[in-house]
Amino acid sequence: MSSTIAEPPVKIEARPEGFTAKDYKGKVHPDWCPGCGDFSVLSTLQTALSELGLAPHKVAIVSGIGCSSNLPGYMNTYGMHTLHGRSLPVATGLKFANHELTVVCTGGDGDGYGIGVGHLIHAMRRNMDLTYIVMDNQIYGLTTGQVSPTSRLGMKTKSTPHGSVENPINPIPMAINGGATYVARGFSGKQKHLIELIKGGILHKGFAIIDVFSPCVTYNKDNTYPWFNQRVKMLDEKNHDVTDFHKALDEGYKWGEEIPIGLFWKRTDLPALHALEPILDEGGPLATRPLGLNADQGKSLIKELL
Amino acid sequence: MPKVDYAFAIGGEAGQGIATPGDILARIFVRRGLQLFAYNAYQSIIRGGHIFLTIRTSDGPVRNHGDRLDSLMALNQDTMDRHLRLMGAGSSVFFDIDKVKPGAVAAGVQLCAIPVKQLSGTSTNKLNMNTISLGVMLQMLGVDFKTLEDILALQFKKKGDAVIAENVGVAKAGYDYAAANFKPFKTPLPLLNKPMGVTTGNNALGLGGAAAGVKFYCAYPMSPSTGVLMWMARHARQLGIMVRQVEDEISVANMAIGAAHGGVRAMCATSGGGFALMTEALGTASMMEIPMVCINVQRAGPSTGVPTKTEQGDLWQVLGAGQGDYPRLIVAPTSVADCFHSVPEMFNYADKFQVPGIILTDLLISEGTASVDPDELNLQPKIDRGSLILPNGANGHGNGDVANPSGGAIDGSYLRFKITKDGISPRAVPGVPGHLHVVASDEHDEDGGIISDEFTNPHKRRAMHEKRMRKMDGALAVIPPPKLVGPATAQVTLLGWGSTDGVIREAVEKLAAEEGIVASHLQIRWLVPLHCKEIMEILSKSKKVIMIENNFSGQFERYLRSETGFKPHGHVRKYDGEPFAPHHIVHAVKEQLAGKTTVSIPEQEIMV
Structure with missing residues (x-):
């Protein structure tokens, strides 16, 4: 499998003087713990949007529930802070209603890989044109420190006082196998790198997932900044071929003294779901179309009854 | 007085093609301008089991499947064994002489043994009995053969001329055989000037959605609501509606919310089990003040329950869906046609008040087939998006x-x-x-x-909570209250909600005509908001109130009592999966007026 179709240029709604990261900053200051990895994700997202020149009113950030899901409230864009685990269905509906919006989903590992994992699998196989940023801190933070689907085997948390006996999910191979067409991993400690991954995800026409190591400084004493700093290794420094499915999986499965970050897998030969529905071909977003039936449609529907 | 009021039953096992003769008869009836209601009793099985379709037609109003059968088409022995006992004087029973043996039969029942093999000629189609019987029935109803020929041509259009000719041939053989061998029905089918339409409640809900301007529809298949999804999927591209089947009902409700927030009218449908999964999302729609419409087609619960049987058992589920107090609108359509009307009406209120709207139907009217007057379906209703x-x-x-x-x-x-x-x-x-x-x-x-x-803020919380809930005062003021049908001085008021409107109405007519009992009828359609004041003005003047509902615990009676303190004098409840027939209610009212009981549980006679 390799990339065969060139991506169309993204439609940029830039104002003449352009946007800066500040333009996407909301009026509320984040209530995350000092040092939380999510601050970094927030600012990289703001920078990525400004560098892409996307007008704030044409961007919607959709989150679930959890510390990281508070993110839309700290942005000056449209936002939806939905239910635990449900950001992807909500974002899918929103994108169908107005496919001209840039829709970015944000949330945590519990939200996306725990309660919401069923939706994730289907959003990936559908190749919805969404960018999903998972702030993965390997712990349930907002509920004060319980085991998460990505907590390492043996990790001691308030709900696993003797150490977790369950194998964690590795989101990278799961996403590659699940049908996501842009699969990346970033780290809060590598902001410039993360900005590029997020920009790439937003520009990608299909389902992009970016798993971001975003350390919880309060409840996760295992997976700390130093722990990640010692291990993360950038894929672009290794000449990784993002169109090689098997190599992408091999890199994705690596976990230990070396943990790869960067873009693992990307394919551009599959259209995004909304592009497959002829209903959206002409007439603009569904939300702006006239409602109801015209006389001919009415007549034909009545005829069916006779 | 109508000239005819016939009910025809067709019974067999799943896979014997019962739906086709049912559809053909329905089309013939409505094209003659007759009204009809068809109820299909079936089971959760694709092949085998027992299916029993009742089609009732008349030149007067037909609001339910009725009390008696005028004919029985027994496609297998099981049908004959189960139902022959229901057949009374003047009725006819059709069966294949080579395959089914009739049993003991009441006086005056015409046993119409059909030599299917002989009449089939060279045709070896397994379903010839169905087509031949149609010929037989239409001969006995005095309908010209051309009518049947035209409908068969339409029905088998996709299968080509040879199949049409084969079916027309065997139908004609049955038609001619009946002329020579069987006694016709008492009165031929009238031919009225104005043709009617025919549809199911689920199709009417889809049609109502299209008329209301729905642009996004999603669902997970669940009986008996799947018909809405199929209607929507069939018409999606023609009407510009985005239709999705998604992974579960949690996703369904949340996706509809996302689409609605994007600015479209979004709708979804499910049954009780799927609705249970949607409840958290419905609270969210209300919290975020996003209007969306969710249809719950009730089936017999609890849990998986009886998937192919009807019940009004989800009232408390929809009243209490989701955590916390939140404004919502709930309407229970009263007929197949009302399924259509309810959708644009609900969308206008949901948009105006920015709340989720729940349409609560049930298997009886959602899968029930009824005639509809095409002039009464306004496909370009008022659209008000607030x-x-x-x-x-x-x-x-x-x-x-x-x-x-x-x-x-x-x-x-x-x-x-x-x-x-x-x-x-x-x-x-x-x-x-x-x-x-x-x-x-x-x-x-x-x-x-x-x-x-x-920093939680109790004052802001209170103000915001009150702001949301205040919308219900406005909704109560603009939504029309229910009206009493019949005299305020009636001996008894029959109180029902939703889908039982038709059967209660007929029971009231029967009480007057056959028993000399004057009854009035109050049917509740809007469940939330509930017009307590108007309802109590009516009920407080009633001499005696009997509550009729298709569930075990009297869910509406308990709701009304919790809202008003009013307690009806008597109760008629049915929870065996089958709908009420008019005589069930007549009998219950009679025994309650005679002081024999205050709770009647009618016995289901037709075993399906």
Whole structure:
């Protein structure tokens, strides 16, 4: 499998003087713990949007529930802070209603890989044109420190006082196998790198997932900044071929003294779901179309009854 | 008085093609201008089991499947064994002489043994009995053969001329055989001037959605609601509706919310089990003040229950769906045609009050087939989207603030949840310049900023909670209250809700005509808001009130009591999976007026 179709240029709604990261900053200051990895994700997202020149009113950030899901409230864009685990269905509906919006989903590992994992699998196989940023801190933070689907085997948390006996999910191979067409991993400690991954995800026409190591400084004493700093290794420094499915999986499965970050897998030969529905071909977003039936449609529907 | 009022039953096993003769008869009846109601009793099985379709037709109103059968088409021995005992004087029973043996039969029943093999000639089609019987029935009903020929041609159009000719041939053989061998029905089928239409409640719900301007529909298949999904999927591209089948009902409800927040009218349908999964999302729709419409087609519960049987058992589920108090609208359509009317009506109120709307039907009217007067279906109903602001200004409330496109919550230039007297705030959707905001499932301030985490604020919480709930006062004021049918001085008032309207109405007529009992009838359609004042004005004047509902515990009776303190004098309840027939209610009212009981549980006679 390799990339065969060139991506169309993204439609940029830039104002003449352009946007800066500040333009996407909301009026509320984040209530995350000092040092939380999510601050970094927030600012990289703001920078990525400004560098892409996307007008704030044409961007919607959709989150679930959890510390990281508070993110839309700290942005000056449209936002939806939905239910635990449900950001992807909500974002899918929103994108169908107005496919001209840039829709970015944000949330945590519990939200996306725990309660919401069923939706994730289907959003990936559908190749919805969404960018999903998972702030993965390997712990349930907002509920004060319980085991998460990505907590390492043996990790001691308030709900696993003797150490977790369950194998964690590795989101990278799961996403590659699940049908996501842009699969990346970033780290809060590598902001410039993360900005590029997020920009790439937003520009990608299909389902992009970016798993971001975003350390919880309060409840996760295992997976700390130093722990990640010692291990993360950038894929672009290794000449990784993002169109090689098997190599992408091999890199994705690596976990230990070396943990790869960067873009693992990307394919551009599959259209995004909304592009497959002829209903959206002409007439603009569904939300702006006239409602109801015209006389001919009415007549034909009545005829069916006779 | 109508000239005819016939009920024809067709019984067999799943896979014997019962639906086709049913559809053909229905088309013939409505094209002659007759009314009809068809109820199909079936089981959760694809092949085998027992299916029993009853089609009732008349030149007068037909509101349910009725009390007696005028004919029985027994496609297998099981049908004959189960139902022959139901057949009375003047009725006819059709069966294949080579395959089915009749048993002991009541006086005056015509046994019409059909030599299917002989009449089939060279045709070896397994389903010839169905087609031949149609010929037989239409001969006995005095319908010209051309009518049947035309419908068969239409029915088998896709299968080609040879199949049409084969079916027309065997039908004609049955038609001619009946002329020579069987006694016709008492009165031939009248031919009226104005043809009627025919549809199911589920199709009517889909049609209602299309008329209301639904642009997004999603669902997970669940009997008996799947018909709505199939209607929507069939018409999606023709009507420009985005239709999705998604992974579960949690996703369904949330996706509909996302689409609705994007600015379209979004709808979904399910049955009780799927609705249970949607409940958290419905609370979210209300918290975020996003209008969307969810249809719950009730089936017999609890749990998986009896998937192919009817019940009015989800009332408390929809009343209590989701955590916390939140405004919602609930309507229970009263007929197949009312399924159509309820959808645009609900969307207008949901848009106006920015709340989720629940349409509560059941298997009886959703899968039931009925004649509809095409002139009574307004496919271009009034569409009122309230204070909605769309990116292209299509709703007449502007297209945002283009001079300050990034304004909104950040500078206070737009407050999504502005506290107003009626609780309704101007609703802008993503994409509108100058109205940026976040909607949250958390409690929030007027600008959408959440107040649940860092500094909760009891005063703001109270004000916002009251703002949302205040919308229900407005809804109560504009939604029409129920009206009593019949004299206020009646001996007894029959009280029902939703789908039982037709059967109760007929029971009232029968009580007057056959028993000399004057009854009035109050049917409740809007469940939330409930017009307590108007309902009590009626019921407090009633001499005796008997509550009729298709469930075990008297769910509406308990709801009415909790809202008004009123307790009906008697109860008629049915929870065996089958709908009421008029005589069930007549009998119950008679025994209750005679003081024999205050709770009647009618016995189901037709074993299906």
